[in-house]
Amino acid sequence: MAEIFVLAEHRQGVIRDVTFEMLGEGKKVAEALGADLTAVLLGSGVQDFAEKLKDWANKVIFVDDPKLENFNAEAYQKVLSSLISERKPVLTMIGNTSFGLDLAPALAVELKMPIATDCIGIEVDGGKVKVIRNIYSGKINARMSFRDDATQYMVTVRASAFPAPESAPGLGGAVESVASPLTEEIDYKKFIAYEEAAVGEVDITAADILVSVGRGIGDVENIPLAEELAKVLGGVVACSRPVVDKKWLPKPRQVGTSGKTVKPKLYLALGISGAFQHLAGMQASDLIVAVNKDPKAPIFSVANYGIVGDIMKVMPVLKDKITELKG
């Protein structure tokens, strides 16, 4: 029977959410293709993970090797290319994450298998797989198909694009251990360490109220305006990626996939357009208010309330009005 591979992603002893999101979506695609869903797990001492994944897939195959302890795209590529060449899955799904992007494109080239990255939709049309990719700053969806002669495909799946099922579908798949094809350590690319970006004095994940600023703040000199607003609200200041790139605020203040995921009671998004990487880090907040110049900014599609306007004009007045109402 045809197979779909979903590569399980884990780090520091935790299976990452994108794995379950892919398994949830992979089950649907497998049904449409009349294929079995196989979870593929690489690592060192990962048998427990394999047991955990068996209710999510028709089969779990795992490769346990101390040389796979920490993620190394070179080692992973060798193992996966061997597995895929042997088992010929019709579709291989990998997370469009820092891990997946380091691995999948080179793997696809090695296998001469067409790859579509950063997919937010996977469709089966007449037995062929097609994907939806979200491009041009999130403003366009592109439906794409694969090279006509292809019979196997690879996709990387955007994190948070598909909901993870609440619970395992109870597929009760068999767990199969496969011997590692790695014979020696990779010496030209070595994993050294994980490092947490320096922890700041403020933990934005613990705050009930976040005043989060984006590129629209315009200048580091305007950050105090946001701080004053946060102060009257009893919250703290967070930000989107461009603000950290410009070094206006330190990395620990960043909300989004490459920063912190936050769920405050109130998230005030000021001058943040709402790239998906940012939305993924804050859309679970209880109440979201967005202020942005662009009425079509994606942030308005996750916000409860919105104001189209210049944050430099809105922020100071809002601070005054709140102070007034507090009495």
Place this chain on the structure above:
Amino acid sequence: MVDIIVCVKRVPDTSEAEVIIKDDKRAIKDADLTFDINEWDNYAIEEAILKKEALGGKVTVIGVGGEEVNEVLRRCLAKGADEAIRLTDPAFDGSDGYAIAKILSAAIKDLQYDFVFTGAQAGDDSYGVTGQMLAEILGIPHATMVTKVDINNGTARIRRELEGGLEEVDEINKPAVFCIQTGLNEPRYVSIMGIRKVSKKEIPVKAAADIGISADEVGEVGSMVKLEEFSIPPAGELAEMIEGTPDEAAGKLAAILKEKGAF
């Protein structure tokens, strides 16, 4: 001494602009859009020049596309790149990330280099694959989402950005490809005077035949994926919009926040 090749792309800025799909649903209307060096590539060229300034060596910048790409290449030369090469051929049109990687590798394979820098992704089609595929074709290692590069003799110690504020430190031997993430430096300004100073510098143009790649390996026929059509993403449920002047809107919002018990 370190020789670095940097691959750059000219892309439309769609961050705030209205994006309109053409009637054939296979392209966007770009007449009213403005173009610039891809944001990630801007950090990549800056990092290469910083490395050259610190260690000595040479920076070569390569772009694929028509004559308009010269404006991006010239700005890179003005910033401090030593050489620029433009890869131009009608056969290159419609290339996906894979076909672009093949084109670049054909041009790079005969050049002298220690490292190749690319942006981690492009702001237009967001494939995020070119550097990794290029490395695979060249048969050398790579790292993506690179936020720090320290080069010491033949080895680079790099940082990769992971999710959740975590970073990974790796050591990679040269030659290698690094796909650069934004934020790892502060790209410099290059004045028009600076650009004019390099305006006479010749930018060699190479076609498919010059770099030894055949037309069926590039363009749409040489690509892995095919575009079927563009559409506008379905609008989510939109926020309740608060109208009025900034003063009025801020006042209404303060009242809503109070009612919701935010303070």
Place this chain on the structure above:
Amino acid sequence: METEIAENDFIQRYDLYGCIQCGKCTGGCPVSLKSPLNIRRLVNEATLLDPSEAAQGKADLIGDCTTCETGTLRCPNGVKPSEVVIGIRGVLIEQGEMPQTVQEALESAFTKGNPFGRAKNKRAEWAADLDVKNIADGDKADMLYYVCCEASYDPRAQDVAKSIVNVLKTAGVDFGILGNSEVCCGSEMRRLGEEGLFEELAENNMAQFNDLGIKHIVTTSPHCFNALKNEYADANFEVQHYTQLVSNLIDSDRLKFTKSVDKRVTYHDPCFLGKQNKVFDEPRNILRSIPGIEFVEFDRSHEKSLCCEGGGGRMWVDSESDANGRQSEVRVRDAAEMGVDIIAVACPFCMLTLEDAVKAEELEEKIQILDISELVNQAL
């Protein structure tokens, strides 16, 4: 590289041997009251030192100058101190020493045709419902209304553009705009020190004006007006500030007022219209023609008008000297003492700086900042 040496020679470029160090420039410089920037000393250093030495360590301070040209006006020997400021800024830009906000403004003006990082294809959004001719799209018109980046993108300044459109339409003027094809005039880029970018923008604009056969231009902003009139080489078009055109329209009875504006109004002369181009009478003529207006003059008016600090690149520079107060705040305090209801302005920068000052001084209940075109509209 002989030419380069000559280019970088401040003495030749700015004719600095004319400076007798009398100090009249600094004596009249409003910024010298709040900032350590001393314009006389600066000119002296530019004369004695190599340009890069003269610029050394001045990255912060040099941003304080608003290029209002008070010093130029007061110089007995025709030296232009504000040009020396621009020259020093140019040296600093070549060395990469500038605030990030300035870098972004310059890059945006270069790639997007406006210094605010805004999308080119949203430039004409303000005019979407106004049924205005678009000359760049092929519409024919006698006159080009050149809107300005500020009035195209800033919501408050957009109101000014809209009111100018309405005034011109009411008077039956045959005009059009360039829509999304309008590009920054470069005036502020030049004053930030990016002479090359100014030349580039000017060349592009000239080419567009010539292609479209434009012979007559009217501007919202005194800054665009000054650049197009005095700094565009080989210009073969007539350029007017809108107050000049509207004053004519009133005098020739093409614009008739039907309503009264019963307010006490003063007028704030924009430096780039008044001091630098001697357009003093037309704005006053308009205000005096509007029924009901009780017009009063600032003590510091005409050539002596106090700069609002909105120009000369100050939009992108945060000056430490602002901790000692802003001239715009002095201006609105003066107006409050005069008991005026409205400060009339004729420049988008003055509009924004003075409106901010009204808020800072908490005078919102007492004083309104309105563009002259908005007052005209109220009376139509």
